[in-house]
Amino acid sequence: MNYLEFSSDAFIAAFFLYCFGFIFYMIAIGGKKWSNRDPKAHVKRWSRIAFIVSILGLAAHLTFFFTRWYGSKQIPTSNMYEFMTFLGMSIMIAFVIIFAIYRTPLLGMFALPLTIIIVAYASVFPQEVQPLIPSLNSIWLKIHVTTAALGEAFFAVGFAAGLMYLLRVVDFKQTSQAAKRAQRWVEFTLYVLVVIIGFILTVFAFRGAGYEAQFLQEKVTIDNRGQESTTSETVMYTMPPIFKPYNSITQKMDSFLGMQEPLLETPSWMNGVNAGRKLNTVVWSIITGSLLYGIARLLLRKRLGAAIHPYMDGIDPEDLDEISYRAIAIGFPVFTLGALIFAMIWANIAWSRFWGWDPKEVWALITWLYYSAYLHLRLSRGWQGQRSAWLAVIGFVIVMFTLIGVNLIISGLHSYAGV
Amino acid sequence: MFQNTKCECGHQNHIGTVLCESCGKPLGEELLSDEPLEMRYDGVARRSQKANPNFIDKIWNFFSSVKIAVYLIIITLLASILGTIFRQENLLNEDPATYYEIQHGTIGKIYYMLGLSHTYESWWYTTLLVMIGTSLVVCSLDRVLPLYRALSKQQIRKHLRFILRQKVVYQAQISGDETKIVSALGEHLKKKRYRVHMDGTALLAEKNRFSRWGPYINHIGLILFLLAVLARSIPGFQMDMYVAVQQGQTVEIEGTSYYIKNEQFTVDYYTDDELPDALKGTARAKLYETKAVLYECTANCNNVTQEPVLKEVDRHDIVMNDPLIYEGLKAYQSGFDATPRLEAVKPVIINKETGEEYGPFELEIRNPKTSFEVGPYKLELHSQFMEFAIGENGEPTTLSREPNAPAYLFILSGPELKAGGEPYLYFPNQIDKLQFNQDALNRPIADRFEIKVNGMENVKLSGPTTYLNIRKDKALPYIWIGATISMIGLIMGFYWHHRRIWLRVDRGELSLGAHTNKNFYGMRSDVAWALGKAGIEVDPKSLDNGGNKT
Amino acid sequence: MGAYRKKVQIVILILVVLIGGFAIGNTLFRGDSKIPGVGDSPPGFSLFDLNGNAHNLSDYEGKPMVITFWGTFCPPCVKELPEFQRLYDKWHSKGLEVLAINLSEADLPVQNFVSKFDLSFTVLRDVNRKVERQYGLRSYPTTFFVKPDGTISEIAVTAMTEQQIQERVEKLF
Known part of the structure; x- marks a missing residue:
């Protein structure tokens, strides 16, 4: 049996399990208002099923990761495809850890689509195993990339919880100036997510x-x-x-x-x-x-945020606020270790300097500075709740720019992971 | 403005105190509100807060503010972004004075003129880092000492207002022996690894106080890190240079007394089987290695007039990610050039008319001898051109000092040649010989004589050249120490949480307040668990006193 | 306690000013610290001339000097050297020294060149580009004008006309 082939099968299995997990989450939340059932028991039952399916997805994903590792004899984190799938896997791991602490299954409702998007995005890139160039052949590279990705995965969960918080608290019926602004931005965030889905669909449609x-x-x-x-x-x-x-x-x-x-x-x-x-x-x-978004608007006859908002009823916003903060607080030391300290150790071995102001390095520093500002702001009054949720959302945009944008726009040493 | 800082419990507090250091009663403006208390730094005054700040105090207070610290972080962040818009000068091979304008037009020119092309080496970026460093020192010092004092002498019986304005609150009537109930609760909390202090019917349970020091330890690590980075600019603290060493050669490492020799250089390429289809047929290096020897000069160093005396001190096979390390000096594999170059040729002279062949004689490419006796012939080297070309004035000239297209003008004398000799221009490279049309240039002598190399065994090619990066960085250990301390601080602060529970019973009414610096969810479940054990069933969520309201 | 706190504040702020000042000062004046600039004294060297005699820069202390880097492969250098020769003939009696450092070429081309133009000033042979690097050369020709007090008065990184050389040499006296 060819390990690499087996691992791609496992990958496909993981992808579909994630998709089913997400669908079950939607049933869990959407089915609350169906007749002839107790809403609480319904949510409990279906979110449990959804969670189990997602865990199976994670297991398949781990299988993919380790068989590919075994089959290619190098840890699969060396090109964009491998790195993004690893990031998706890390988000699932971070989600499971946060779930273990807070037991809020509905968090999966947002963590899963994020994973699905990232894993699908990964598939846009060439999937074959590429031989390493000598400078990448170091144990520290593996440690650096995996730890950094795990830290970023916690930021991603922080983002998911922050976005959930916003969808929960931003009232789409209010017409005050501030409420309207918040509505617009929430809607814009959702629109951007739809555009990313649009990108993936376009790639696969034309590739097909x-x-x-x-x-x-x-x-x-x-x-x-x-x-x-x-x-x-x-x-x-x-x-x-x-x-x-x-x-x-x-x-x-x-x-x-x-x-x-x-x-x-x-x-x-x-x-x-x-x-x-x-x-x-x-x-x-x-x-x-935009086409996808337009179709969704036509079908729903209201803004996406306004359509999702009612389903978020019953979730405690303060829990979401804390989960978002907590995920970032857990991720921050991991990120510091992986994206800065281990990166410096590796850079010192591979390029003989621990810091070279390479754009990717600078953007890792920018991410770190951003989240340290976030953590300091959390200490002050008035920066919990909505503001903090927005910061978590923006933070993840910065993370994604560091991971993808830098490679797309700016060239540097890390451009080996190029597009 | 006069401010009474004496609490009703009799404790004299410092100016700026929010919560009485002794009983916890809210003071000043905090007294008026009903919101959950601001528990930062336990409500103690920052060390430097004074009624009448003078100039130094004002500067101090500026750096002592967390708000300023956040601003500094944000400004540094934005400045860092600016530096990534275009490629920085240090990553450039071209001349920066022209590069930006050519590549990016007017915007690039402005970028260069503003000095953004070397953002991270600029005085203002360094100023930002210095200010962040100052802020780290001042902020930490101003807070950690009062906090330490407040936490090391906590009163067990807190003011009722203090307890009831915590974020986690429980209040109920109880019946029975009050002291017994309180001590039973204390016993349960001990099982959750709380340290429990009792004072009659009042209780203080506390755990993981050490996590409060996490941020400060982190800051100490960061300060050390910044100082170490700074120390690198002290002369002699670090060195960063590249040397190119041809196989078999020994090269001086400038600025040191060391010499490095490349005994052998080898490179392995991936085979086609190992490469994916898109890369098949390309030379993709898998591994390259320099067998290097490090020498120390013991005499006649820095003296071109005499040969230096070298002593071997270390040898190592340098590969990527595995440098030669000797007393703080590191030699890293950086790159290589495996293109073979002519080093010497052994041509023969052929008399075309008789077919007789004389020689060979050895002609070094770079520094040839100037006269040769070959059989009956005599060759005088008249001139040499490393990169042959015909100049503007029609005379032969050279375009560079590198032997890219070497040519040698000999004056050939001997039998059947004119007295005083005849010129013969010789190109050792076959390709140059054809390009410059050697025979046409040499006519008429080319019809009678030829200088040429017979076979590859008469060609000496240079070995591959390895590029080594020579580094010395005395500050490096401090960098790692700083990073480690910082990491320890982060872990302490983020993965443990300082939790405290205050409890008092007044005339049958139990009042409980709890505080943590992070993770109220866990705090509430601890309280609910302990109360449950004592026979009081509560839903953790119901303990929430609000506070995250926006 | 109060007085003690004050002292700590002052000590820390002084340290910040010192260390910060050092850091910022470094960024302002670094960059070319190793490469000689106007006002610096030229880095010392010891090189052979064509006859195998060693010359130290210190041998020429107290004299106005022109240190020029040249190579036969550099057309402007080839044009410039005879001009230096004419100026040298004119000014040598007043103490002017010309040190023409060849850019690590082989013996023969240098030898040929010197005899072709009948150069009588000091022509020195750099080895393995050592002195060239010390002087931070980026392009050729580069000429350093050194005043009798041992400081560089001007650095010309382009080719000069005889007139331009003349003007610069006059400033050395």
Whole structure:
């Protein structure tokens, strides 16, 4: 039996178990108001089922992780696919730990979709095992990456609880200025989540259809002596080009809904690596996400937040506030250890300096500074509850930027995990 | 403004005290509210709070404020973000003066002019770090001493208002022997590892007080860390340089008395079987290793006029993640260049008319001898060009000092040659010979004579060059110590929680208040558990006195 | 207690000013600390000339000096050296010294060059780019003008015309 094949099967199993777990959670909460049953017993029963299914999902996920480790003879955390799946797994572990403390099964209602999104996002990246370059071949890398991911997973649970808190307390019926602002931002957060789902769906839809387009891009570089030189490179698209690369000609393009030619050209000032393709992907994600969001709004006939809000009744907001804070408080030392201290130890061995102001390092520091500011603010009056929940949400945005955004936008030593 | 700081229990408190240090009765503005009490630092006054602050006090109070600390953190965070917008100078190979404008246009130019291209080395970023460091010292000192004093002499019987304005509160009428009930509760709490103190019908149960010191220990670690980072800028504390050592060569490590030799360099590549399809056929290094020897110079150092005397002090096979370490000096594997270069050739002279062959003679590429006797012929090296080119004035010239396209102009003399010799331009590299058309340049002599190398056995190629990063960092141990202390503090502060329960019975009415610095959920379940054991059933949630209201 | 607290405050604030001042000062004046700049004294060296005689920088103490780095592979250097020769002829009697440090080339090209242009000032041979690195060279030619008091009065990192060299040399006296 091939371990790598077995591990991918386990991965698929984990993914579906998570999805079922999420559906059961929805039944648990949504079925409260069904007739002929005691709401309390219903929630208890179904959230129990949902939790067990999620735990099975985690078990399958762990199976995936260890068989892949065994099969490839290296810990699967060395490329974006492996790292993101590991992060998803860590979120589940963090969720189980927080659950063990607080016994609030409904937390899974938000931790699970987060895991599902991240695991699905991971599948966007190439899944094959890649051999390590020598600088990555160190025990400290493994320790650094796993610990950092675990710390970030607790921040993710803090985010999930914070978002739940907001959906619980932001009243979508109020019309005061402050309430309206809060409603708008909650709705925007949900919209962003939908756009991310839109991104994943678009990738898989076009991948399933086998879409391809190819461009030849000419790049003019000016060297130090002021001499111009032109290089051309082929750029592959897997989504129909709304934006083609700057200064490029179409070599090959599958037609899409009658679209034969790229619609627009990427502006010249976007000159990062593969800027055109990234812009195109972002635009597609926003289009698909907005479509999804629009359909949801049509079906629900109200804002998503307003639709979810009533189901959150009966959950104690102060518990959510504390869970969010507690998750971050548990995650903070783990994150410090993994993302800063172990990272420094490894950097000192691999690159012979413990700190080099590489963008990824700086963003880890930014994350750390952000959460230390959060923890200090929690001590002051007036920073519990809604403000604190918003901070937890923003914090997770920073975490995700550190993990993904830095690789997409800024290049550096960590770009081995590139997209 | 006159402020009475004497509590009704008779205790004289410091200015700024929120809760009487002795009985816990709320003072000042806290007295007026019914909200749960602000229990930070147990309501003691910050050490430096004074009625009439002078200039020094004002500076001190500035740094003593947590609000200022949070602002400093936020500003540092934003400044750090600015530094990641464009690539920093230290990661650049190009000249920073032109790079930013060429790459990013006007914005890049402004970025460079504002000094954001070296944010993390700038004076203002360092100022921010210094201010954070100051804030760490002052904030901690101002709070930890009063807190220590307050926690080490706690009164057991607290003021009723103090108890009833905690976040976890229980109040009920009880019947029976009051002292017995209180001591029974105390016994139960002991099982939960509480330390229980009794004073008649009053009780104080406390656990994990040490976790209160966590933040301060963390801060001490951070201060040590920052000082260690700072110490690195003291001359001699650290060194960071790269040396390129060709196989077989010994190179001086500048600024030290050490020399390092590359005895052998080997590189392993991944085989195609090990690579995924996309990478097949590419040379992806799996492992590279330098067999290195470290020498110390014992005499004639730093003197070009004499050969230095070297003594071997250490040897190590350096691979990635495994440096040579000798007395604080570390040599890391950084990179390599395996491209072979010509080092010397052994050409022969051929008389094309007779077919006779003479030689070979050895021609070193970089520093050749200037005259050779080969058979009956004499070769005088007239000039050498490391990277041959024809200059603007039509004369041969060199474009660099690296042997990228070496060429040698010989004056050939001997039988069948003109008196005074004839010039012959020789290119050792076959590719240069064709590119510059050696034969055409050498006409007419090229029809009668040829200088050429017979076979690869007459070519000496250079071994691979290894790039080593030489480091010295005396501050490193302190960095790790600081980080470790900081980590211990974090763990103490975040994974243990200081929990206290105050209880008193007044005329048959039991009043209980409990406080923790984190995790009220756990606090409530502890109280509910103890009460349950004593026969009072309560739902943990009902103990909540509110407080998180926004 | 009160007086004691005051002392602690003052001691800590003084420490902050000292340590912080050191840290900030370092960032302001670092960067080029190792590389000689205007006003610094040029790093000492000991190098051979073409005849195998060792020359120390300290041998030229108290004299106005032009230290220039050159190579045969650098066209502006090739143009500049004869100009230095003319100025040297003019000013040597007043004490001017020209030290032309070759950029670690082989014997022959240097030898050829010197005899071709009949250079009579001191031509020195750097080995393995050692002195070049000490002087923090980034591009060629680079010329250091050193006043008799042993400080650098100017650093030219570009090629100069004879006129420009002349103006700079005049300032050394």
